[in-house]
Amino acid sequence: PTGPCWNWSPSTCRCPGTPASRCTRRTFRAWLEAAPGDSADVLVADVFGGSRVPAHLTSVTYAREAARVLRDGGVYLANLADAAPFAFLRSQLATLGTQFEELVLIAEPGVLRGRRFGNAVLAASHRPLDTAALARRTAADAFPARVEHGASLRDFVRGARPVRDEDAVPSPEPPDGAFGIG
Structure with a gap:
């Protein structure tokens, strides 16, 4: 390719x-x-400066550019990390929600319950995503994950504000050992 x-x-x-x-x-x-508009089917943002997502990749201006570059039906995916009370993650969902109609959050249940710091994948699109199939596949994975969307995701995001360039900050610093195995 x-x-x-x-x-x-x-x-x-x-x-x-x-x-x-x-x-x-x-x-x-x-x-x-x-990049030219309508030129990508999928954008994957798995970008870290050290252990943090850089601030310039967290704003409405950035989300607008991602939405512009995606073709109709394209999907934006971002790998982010956070912990309860999820201020960063919630602000990123609010930010993407200014540009995309469909939002999905995928994370391990322990992370979503606030038990530990961890990764979450955000998916955004202008078209509905097959969340039922996604939920089945992620639940059956070797490292099972939960899929949040619709009303439960709107409840999760409620009260969070979209991020403007001038207010953008990097993702939180993970605690020591947050991503170790074993």
Whole structure:
């Protein structure tokens, strides 16, 4: 497959399994701002500066660019990390909600119950997503996850404000050992 690929290693610019991919060392936001509208089916934002999502990838302006670049029916996916009371995660859902009609949150039950710091995947689209199939597949995974959408997700987000560029902050710093296995 061809297409842009981001690899933040300073020593290499190669994406395993995709030798024909173009690679850029620009930030994801700079690439989005330069990309033509309606030019991507899927955007995956799994971007961290150290252990945190950079602030410039958390605002309404950034979400607007992602929505502009996606084709009709395209999906934006973001890997984020947070812990209860989920101020960062809730603000990101509110931010994406300014640009996308469909929002879905996927996370391990222990994270959503506030028991620990952890990852959550946000999916956003202008079209409905098959949340029933997604819920079945994530529940059956080796590391089961829960899918939140619709009314339960609106309740989760209630009271959170979308993030403006001038108010943007990076994601929270994970506690020591948050992502260890064992």
